[in-house]
Amino acid sequence: MTPSSVLRHGLQILAPVALILTTYLYLYPVFLGCAFPLPPQPGHVAPSGHRPEPTNSISSPAFHATIQQHLNVSNANRAPFRLLTLGDPQLEGDSSIPNYGFDPFWHLTWAIKHLTYQTWQPSLRFRVKQILHDLIDFWLDDIPNAIEAVRKRIDLFGNDFYLAHIYRTLHWWTKPSHVTVLGDLLGSQWITDEEFERRSWRYWNRSFRGGERVPDDVAMPPADEYEIAGYLGVEDDNAAAWRRRIINIAGNHDVGYAGDLSQERLDRFERVFGKAAYELRFELPITNTTTNSTIYDAQTNRESDRLVPELRLVVINNMNLDMPAVDQGLQDKSYGFLNSAINTASAVEFKGHFTIIMTHIPLYKPEGICVDAPFFDFFDESEGGGIKEQNLLSLDASKGFLEGIYGLSGNPRSPGKGMGRRGLILNGHDHEGCDTWHYINQTLAEGEEGPAQWRAVRWADAIAPLPTTATNDLDSNAPSRIAGAPGVPGVREVTVRSMMGEFGGNAGLLSAWFDEDSWEWRYEFVTCALGRQYLWWAVHIIDLILVVTAVLYAALRAAMASLGADVADRWPGWAVRYVQSWRDWVVKLGERAQRLATPGVSQSPQNGAQNGSAAARKTAATATTTTKAETQKEDQSHNSLKQKPLQQDHAAPVNAPGTASPETKEEKRI
Known part of the structure; x- marks a missing residue:
């Protein structure tokens, strides 16, 4: 085959494969049916009284509504608050490269120094010994590490662009109103300031290009008198700005745990990614005059329990809520912020507000609920003795969220009957992800002593339908029947699965809307995963091969047009020789295998010697003149008569006089 035909056939195979894979990769949310959940249609009530859990499907109304948004048909039925949630991108850097900052072949360098007497050694024997050691390490350490360093850099x-593909594609397709990254933006809190700047640049210029940090004058601390950060459902410049902004949460790999969280690490994080603790309040305007008249007003409507619909986003740095902490002052600030968030919350008796906590470390839950179980590790006393690592918050710290910010209580005589405020907790840290329901049963089970204890179950178990025979059986032994049940206050916690390739390139889609009939916020959460990073790499490698093949084919066609096909459409001589050498080797290998597999051929050394002698005789007979050939044939016959007893001793087949053996006939045909 000529070079042009090989390239042409390659293009015919690569082009459709690349087209299919590239189309899927760049439109994967479309093929997977990913979309923000929709509010229920007015007047629509599910037969069971509860909406089924949303799922991604190209036949779902949410998917069809997303298509309509791209066609500019209608945006009326979409949720006013649509939060794209991403967890733990963990951008790695120099700490993951084996020989970063060192001479990649330093063993070879030292071997040369020893060889050229640039080092002192006590004797020649030690010098030779050291040279040999360095040369061995060069082959077994330096070269593998250098190869791994190149692979890791690539x-x-x-990986930067794999993460960027997830963010960019989902942001384009789903059209979120807000975006958050739930901690561990970077891969290590112990990196130098220079490396921090490099990774930060990659974060903003590669992985989340086009995104912006939340301005400091917008990210304000909790207060009784506050400014609205924006209005939901209103398309204006402020709404467009929030679509670009990224609410970055501080994680342990960004600022450290309580045992290594310092003011310097916190300052550099806040300078590049935004404040680590603040709140944002978004208001949903009510345009109906009659509905507006039912809202609480201190002067005209003091009897109402309805507040202006409002979403409260509370960003909390919970890295140092547990003790001991290396910097007590920073821990005091964290608890001061938490208390401010509690004190400025609306009273639990009122309805209309919805609190979303966004933090990094998940709340406490017993082992077996999620992948990460409760775990603490501490620094040595010489290093301060603070927390070195933790999987979950302690139970006491978790109560600050459940009982403080949300006002949930196991005492039915508490304000609001202990049912607390409506809300949702979002966090990361556990790369596998988890979805749980935290609750406290105000009705103690038989034999259970008070006070009631906080419990946690998986969300799927918490929303399982109640058995018809146990409608009132809401004891602690039936945790799968408690979400939303009377006398069982609780709140949902969603730990978003990591967006790293190892965990499938996951993302979460949270929709929240306001139900005017109950005067409460409703929400639904779904996930959308691209898949492992190997898919991204494979598609782009195939695309690259396709482009290179197309360029080569175009260049070859141009050369054929100018120089002629006989001159241009030929393989180089070295390539022809190389291929011919391999072809000859394969042919010889096949002939040898055929001879070995021929029935009746003895594998004894004597028979092998006879075969070798026959081959030598055949070569000599071909090279001589006719007279010499006849003489050689007589010699062969004479030798054959001499060798017959030896062949008979080895059970070789006996032929009739004057008849050549099958091997000899085959050799003569050759």
Whole structure:
């Protein structure tokens, strides 16, 4: 085959494969049916009284509504608050490269120094010994590490754009109103300031290009008198700005745990990614005059329990809520912020507000609920003795969220009957992700002593339908029947699965809307995963091969047009020789295998010697003149008569006089 035909056939195969894979990769949310959940249609009530859990499907109304948004048909039925949630991108850097900052072949360098007497050694024997050691380490350490360093640099480069592909594609398709990254933006809190700047640049210029940090004058601390950060459901410049902004949460790999969280690490994080603790309040305007008249007003409507619909986003740095902490002052600030968030919340008796907590470390839950179980590790006393690592918050710290910010209580005589405020907790840290329901049963089970204890179950178990025979059986032994049940206050916690390739490139889609009939906020959460990073790499490698093949084919066609096909459409001589050498080797290998597999051929050394002698005789007979050939044939016959007893001793087949053996006939045909 000529070079042009090989390239042409390659293009015919690569082009459709690349087209299909690239189309899927760049439109994967479309093929997977990913979309923000929709509010229920007016007057629509599910037969069971509860909406089924949303799922991604190209046949779902949410998917069809997303298509309509791209066609500019209608935006009326979409949720006013649509939060794209991303967890733990963990951009790695120099700490993951084996020989970063060192001479990649330093063993070879030292071997040369020893060889050229640039180092002192006590004797020649020690010098030779050291040279040999360094040369061995050069082959077994330096070269593998250098190869791994190159591979890791390429991997880091590709990973930045893999994460960017998830953010960019989902942001384009789903059209979120807000975006958050739930901690561990970077891969290590112990990196130098220079490396921090490099990774931060990659974060904003590669992985989340086009995104912006939340301005400091917008990210304000909790207060009784506050400014609205924006209005939901209103398309204006402020809404467009929030679509670009990214609410970055501080994680342990960004600022450290309580044992290594310092003011310097916190300052550099806040300078680049935004404040670590603040609140945002978004108001949903009510345009109906009659409905507006039912809202609480201190002067005209003091009897109402309805507040202006409002979403409260509370960003909390919970990295140092547990003790001991290396910096007590920073821990005091964290608890001061938490208390401010509690004190400025609306009274639990009122309706209309919805609190979303966005933090990093998940709340406490017993082992077996999620992948991460409760775990604490501490620094040595010489290093301060603070927390070195933790999987979950302690139970006491978790109560600050459940009983403080949300006002949930196991005492039915508490304000609001202990049912607390409506809300949702979003966090990361557990790369596998988890979805749980935290609750406290105000009705103690038989034999259970008070006070009631906080419990946690998986969300899927918490929303399981109640058995018809146990409608009132809401004891602690039936945790799968408690979400939303009377006398069982609780709140949902969603730990968003990591967006890293190892965990499938996951993202969460949270929709929240306001139900005017109950005067409460409703929400639904779904996930959308791209898949492992290997898919991203494979598609782009195939695309690259396709482009290179197309360029080569175009260049070859141009050369054929100018120089002629006989001159241009030929393989180089070295390539022809190389291929011919391999072809000859394969042919010889096949002939040898055929001879070995021929029935009746003895594998004894004597028979092998006879075969070798026959081959030598055949070569000599071909090279001589006719007279010499006849003489050689007589010699062969004479030798054959001499060798017959030896062949008979080895059970070789006996032929009739004057008849050549099958091997000899085959050799003569050759």
